[in-house]
Amino acid sequence: MITTQSFPIEKEIKNRSITVSQHVVEIVSDSGEGAQKAGQSFGSISAKMGNGVWTVEIIPAEIQPPARSRAGASGIRIRIGSEKVTNMGDHANLVVALNEQVLYGRIAQDAYTKDTVILLENKWALKNKEEYTTALADFNAKGFKVIEIPMEAECMKYVSDAKKGKNMWVLGMLCEIYNRDITKAEDQIREVFKKKSEKVFEDNVNLLHGGYNWAKENLDLNFEIPPPENAGDQIVMNGNEAMAMGVMAAGIEVCAMYPITPATSISHKLAECFENAGGIVHQAEDEIAAIGFAIGSSYAGKTALTVTSGPGLALKTEFIGLAVMAEVPLVIIDVQRGGPSTGLPTKVEQGDLLAALYGEAGDAPKIIIAPSTIEECFHFVIKARKLAEQFRSPVFILSDTNLATGVSPFPRPKINVESFASPIDQSTWDKNVSPFDWDPKTGISKRPIPGQKDGMYTLTGLAHDEDSKVAYEPEINQKSSEARSRKIAAVLQTLKPPVVNGDESGDLLLVGWGSTKGAIEEAVATARKSGVKVSSLHLHFLSPMEPGLEDIFKKFKKVKTVELNYSDTIGDPLITKKSRRYAQLAWLLRAHTLVDVDCYSNVFGQPINPSKVLDMIKEKLK
Amino acid sequence: MITTQSFPIEKEIKNRSITVSQHVVEIVSDSGEGAQKAGQSFGSISAKMGNGVWTVEIIPAEIQPPARSRAGASGIRIRIGSEKVTNMGDHANLVVALNEQVLYGRIAQDAYTKDTVILLENKWALKNKEEYTTALADFNAKGFKVIEIPMEAECMKYVSDAKKGKNMWVLGMLCEIYNRDITKAEDQIREVFKKKSEKVFEDNVNLLHGGYNWAKENLDLNFEIPPPENAGDQIVMNGNEAMAMGVMAAGIEVCAMYPITPATSISHKLAECFENAGGIVHQAEDEIAAIGFAIGSSYAGKTALTVTSGPGLALKTEFIGLAVMAEVPLVIIDVQRGGPSTGLPTKVEQGDLLAALYGEAGDAPKIIIAPSTIEECFHFVIKARKLAEQFRSPVFILSDTNLATGVSPFPRPKINVESFASPIDQSTWDKNVSPFDWDPKTGISKRPIPGQKDGMYTLTGLAHDEDSKVAYEPEINQKSSEARSRKIAAVLQTLKPPVVNGDESGDLLLVGWGSTKGAIEEAVATARKSGVKVSSLHLHFLSPMEPGLEDIFKKFKKVKTVELNYSDTIGDPLITKKSRRYAQLAWLLRAHTLVDVDCYSNVFGQPINPSKVLDMIKEKLK
Amino acid sequence: MLELTHDDLCNMSHGETAFSIDDYKKGVPRWCPGCGDNSVLNSVQKLCKDKQLVPEKTVFVSGIGCSSRFPHYMNTYGFHGLHGRAFPVAEGVKFRRPDLNVFVITGDGDCCSIGTAHWIHAIRYNMNMTVLLLDNSIYGLTKKQTSPTSATGTKSNTHPKGSVLPPINPIQTTLSVSNASFVAQTVDWKPAHVFETIKAAYEHPGFSFVRVIQRCPKFMGDLYETTIADQSALTLLTHENGIKLDEKAEKSFKNIIQHNPSDINKGREYAEMKDSIPIGLFYQNKNAPRYDEYGAHNIGMPVTERITAINKELDKYAV
């Protein structure tokens, strides 16, 4: 058993390798110490070895928090498993901490539990003795297993400034503890430092081996996490990178954006390589201009993309209304963050569902989809571009910070011509066909593209008839409104009822959307193993709502959504069943199905983990 | 009986005065012919005589439509009654038309019916003979009673350019037909032309008398609409004017706006007289700046107002989120118009309810109220300012084009100091009280105002703690979100269940909000008289939703909203009960009560009239 | 799979080429009688004919306002968008469609009030498009509110006692933005000058900004009546590199100044002229970098090449 130790480690208990099916590892530090780089490399190496992996960044509140502060906890969590890993998991099994103070930040976030092993930089024992000692006592009292490690001292054997390479030493140590392939680690380092000098690379490789060897000699910690059978060709990236790849694979040529966390990195990725794939990123003067630019491009035949988050979404509202009204295909990626207002820019929330649906004055029906995995981040962009063109409509993709920054392997998609937009039609338009020749059944019409002879029309956001002529007649406005709305019903026709995860009837059905899928399904699996009659359902279309929900819900005694957004808690002061404000999907499902859908939600700004869901399941069924 | 006549009128059937309880009169013309001025005067005179009155403008689609075009119908409808008049009524009883073509526009809008009397300018019989003759035949075929009148020719007896005064001649004619007090009409003309020369005034008075006398001598039409018992001190104005008066009476000092139809005239009215009442209108560079300016003023202690409509509302979204997050009191008047996008700028719709509620990313709870009469337009501004300050929250007032331009008399409000904002607090702040000292029960906190010693804090739209310090801790975000949401529950505590109009149980309950109240209640009254078990309920608070709705609904077999916004119609292609997109209030009520609330709605851009509601009632109960 | 390259798009044949002026007309303009917008429309239609612009290759983008109704009267493609937002839309149209002729029609409220940010940045992008600011110094469509170009003291529905701020000078402000490349001014009641100005603007390779001082008889009554009557109320800026009028047209001007449009400092000084309205070309730079060229640089890349690039990128993430 692992026990709290002080350096030097007792060597005799070394090398009892324990096989586990999954482990949650964290590296926490002050920001700027390279913890994320080390952790990402660790994740990549693990993915390359065939393990399931999920990484999430631990982001401090401030761009430059004070060193050794609780609010400054920066770093990364890496969860590795023998099977596919779909979420960040519960409490960490092992933590590497570059100072003791940042651990408090994570403790406050309930990241650790009794038995969590903490590998702690011990240089502070001298520099900040009092704080350090107090903290150590605290940690022991909490039941953590703290192992003090002379990280800085060891690093100084290889480099003169330990700050610059400690992360690679830590990576080496972790590689040893988890029996990672050290040559894969070297490759990874080469990739990371490819733009730096050979000297830098060498230093870092030395540090890597230093950490590895030190651990081998000094640590009595060794875990085996056997990979699954070959899962085929895999790639590993975060959700924003997957989106960027999806944009290129969709054949989109224009991404018009204005920087905003956590959406910007989609455009960073694109800025790196889009031009080689026939596209360009346009950084506009603001979010309004960005979407206007995208709409201009779409109007001219090149269905474009804009990416944003909460505050930027607000600014795009007016143009979204225009795109709906004038039926301009458009892909809008909203990477949700904590709201309202500037809120929690780096934290996760699923709080934009109702704004996406109802943000615009008047009736503005549109398509809304939400990926639930990083893999879907890739594929949904392609889907969105196709839906946008087929239904001549803006399409929202609601992602969130958890997907955006979470890293996980998934099957490498085959890139082929089918996913690309067709070249723009420049043939002569049939004069007899109006520019809004709404199909009476589906509301769909084909659009003329500038350059098409005889297709000339003036697009307008005013009420208009089939010919795009401004028209204020009651029937015309009613008819065109019907056409736009009918398209949503037409999309619905193409959807199948979602498949329940677990039995199709039972005591409790959990309903989720977006990034929470992994955690919910893991919790449901655990609960079901212990005999609880719980199932789950995950929605990917939010507009239209997927078919058959009412029928599915009726087979369960209780239905409850799990969402990362705000809802009142019954029992809180003044909050009763009647005064309660519900979570967003729950509210929609209530109106849609008239089933008394309950909700479990919070605005902690943290991804949800399986154990929280599990606790809730037990509570609900008590 | 009135029959179709051709000029000269048969004199012998003159002077059979008929007493009616109400009449609907229209004046329609090309735009720029002064029909609205004449109609408004006619309405005012009627109001001054103690009658109930409701006027609505008939607005053409274009700023400068071609003359004599169907789409160019411009003018006014005046409904006069022996009792209070709350809506525009059904088909017109009598129409004055300055040309025959514009009548087609109104016919298309179902404004007339068999027996509608049309007083038609006959000069076109010469100028546009063919069109005129065809039209006349059409009208007769439809059963209208057309009386051709030599308006222009008669006017030429008094002025050289008949275009400039025909409207006053028409006013005189109407005064005779309806036995209006001709001296009151003279007073009215003096008011209208007060800035013009004495000559202009005289010309117009001559025309007035000319029309009056001509009608006396030539027309066999005379109606008596006895006024009710003295209704006390009354004023007569439209909803936007009432709002402007309410703004001043609320003691608001700043109206920051950007022009947009149909909200702008609130600021026009204010621009005329606000400065004499201690306030100023600020026309900003755009809607974003307008609301930002208002928020700055509110933050500095002077709770301000911004007024807008759909497209402008969209632009204000981000700042509304900030006002919610940072708990800045603010009054937002949204005069709804046809949407989505630029839509129908001059037409009525109640399409912004969901956007007001859910426009912002994240959870942004706020107070939303909707006046249902012109009188309420006045009082709700005062109420909104108070709610905003008491609950430290933005407050929406949802009005619409129908209220904005409808003119009707109501009891003159007493202006007194109670409705005014208190002077800003500049006393020393209690250091021990945080700037967001959320009451755990109500979420309410008191705000420090710049100038208050020891109250210094930095307002922020980022997540923050009681001290307004940026905070990313999960619990703090949860707690502050709860506080903001709890305030809505606290408002709810102050509300009583709404009172049902009609019996408290029955076959059908109609639920409305905003400007449709008069029409709904009139239809319900008519239906009830014929034994139908229908009642209605009108909501004035939309956030929070008024209490007790579920209990009220349960006592009716069917519940249906009546709204001027879009909903799918079951039975239309692809539209089933499950795919249907509901009207906005209906959707909210479904989620809120889980009652199967149906809806009757359209986006015709027209105020609803009692007969349409009546037809629907009958249909629904078949 | 057919790929439309830059050249494909730009060289596409469009059948007959002899377009008459009527080929560019659509519907009956719904502006008030005497509205200056009519005169601009005529000039633009004449330009289209003179340049034989292919109607389906031509896009008029506007915002919201009386002036912004313009596209509805052109038998070309049109985009009558949102108030203040014509520029971003036009940029998006042009970015990947170098083959399209793009015109922007905007009003003084549209451009200089709600659209200010986009106006300033559009100047900087310097994309090849012709911009006509129809400046009537008032909000026309919404019925007479103060605009940023309203002269101080203008009585409007929002300032019944007269506006309190000095008007924005759109020429001066445009000149101040880095990368400004064509800045001109004309008045609607001098059709020959309007035409020559629009023509020069169209021919300019970049963002050509033309402020047309425009009469709004409906709401600004006699504001320009005195100006029209008074020959000296206008000052013609002319130069061999500037906007040239034929001799007869030039004779109608009393005040004529030679101004070399490459001299921005002088241009800025003339822009401040107080007692007379300067019309002509204030500044031109044909070599300013163009964002539309950047936008077009990788158009029409074959799908196979694009797939290869994507796969290369995916390789980096391979496990």
Place this chain on the structure above:
Amino acid sequence: MLELTHDDLCNMSHGETAFSIDDYKKGVPRWCPGCGDNSVLNSVQKLCKDKQLVPEKTVFVSGIGCSSRFPHYMNTYGFHGLHGRAFPVAEGVKFRRPDLNVFVITGDGDCCSIGTAHWIHAIRYNMNMTVLLLDNSIYGLTKKQTSPTSATGTKSNTHPKGSVLPPINPIQTTLSVSNASFVAQTVDWKPAHVFETIKAAYEHPGFSFVRVIQRCPKFMGDLYETTIADQSALTLLTHENGIKLDEKAEKSFKNIIQHNPSDINKGREYAEMKDSIPIGLFYQNKNAPRYDEYGAHNIGMPVTERITAINKELDKYAV
């Protein structure tokens, strides 16, 4: 009922008056080491002390960005609002509160990109407030994207191969807006000049616009290092009516030009200086009309008078 009139507000007594510099400090600034924002904060706190600004009568309004965190470090009232929207908020604060000292802190993205419209119009409103544009030529808070003031070729996360457009010149653009009344530039690494500039700005009766060229060591590394090392990289504009440095401070400059700040044409020419950064006062006009004076003209009207006015208005609608 107590009414606070204009004079009441402005003359209200606020107890002790001897504020020390610490009275203006709050918390620990969270900017990177070496960030130029620190130096500006110091100068501003010094100004507050020198002018003995009453903390509760002072409001710092900002947008979003590293620079916009500024209000959190001042022990005054603060408004850390929305990205790009500091100006309208500050205008709203000042409009009916002439007694408050209003400062605006903005960044190059905040002011010159998303905030452009408000910036331009704020200049025109010419309300009495002190504006500090902390211009680091980059988006700091969002981690290195191109800003409108980034020099052409700047490598950022949105332009890894270098930005393609010429940078906006905030001084030139500000000068071009009618009613501009105070336009100055300084660099964060010359604290004496920063201080004197901010002081002159504060003393100016109107909208005083100061662009502070600011180092971002985190993302713009050595961009200004050469400038700091090279004495001739700066050119000091000085004048008896301009920003004066003491002799010693002035000696640290190699290039000094006498520039009379009433000469806007010269100011515009200096604003275009290419090889050296001009610092000092480009233009000042103390008599430009002020919108805050208009805003304050009817403050504190007694309620009784207001009620009378309302009733008079209602009379017009009486039936």
